[in-house]
Amino acid sequence: MVREAPAMTVRQNLGELLNEIQYRGDSIVITKSGKRVAAIVDIALFERLHTIDEDRALQLGNRAQTLPPAPPNEHLVSIDAAQADAEGFGRLAALLAQIDLIPEREDAYDPLPWDEHGLPQ
Incomplete structure (x- = not known):
């Protein structure tokens, strides 16, 4: 489940929120003055996102090498x-x-x- 929490609430309840993320697989979107500024996700999701990001960077790098110079x-x-x-x-x-x-x-x-x-x- 994804839920939003103001930065002050996250600061005051970080331990409890980490348990929700670790054991229930929840994600927390942190807001500041009503704007979404960050998210806390479990480590498995983070590692998948990081791998996707690295693969995408490699693909873009390879594509840039095959393109003729500007x-x-x-x-x-x-x-x-x-x-x-x-x-x-x-x-x-x-x-x-x-x-x-x-x-x-x-x-x-x-x-x-x-x-x-x-x-x-």
């Missing part, structure tokens, strides 16, 4: 740079679209000489 942060930097370039290209495309809307005027002054391909000389 890529360095350099890849994140290049992704950020690519995003910035894409945003820059988008702004450039919008600017060029606006320039195409500007009407040509005979009296406009252009200080650059242009070749037959439309490039500045």
Whole structure:
């Protein structure tokens, strides 16, 4: 049986609670200010839980060894740079679209000489 007991009760009645745990197989959940903070269980249950925890840690360790190493942060930097370039290209495309809307005027002054391909000389 699992039951809850405040920390003060556990402190005052530890011997009695240990007997309940040892001989009846009970478990005690210790509360502090109404929150569950710890548990007292019999040694057989503790050893089973500890073995499960160790096995799980070994499995996680073995899995971590078989996984390829994580890529360095350099890849994140290049992704950020690519995003910035894409945003820059988008702004450039919008600017060029606006320039195409500007009407040509005979009296406009252009200080650059242009070749037959439309490039500045």
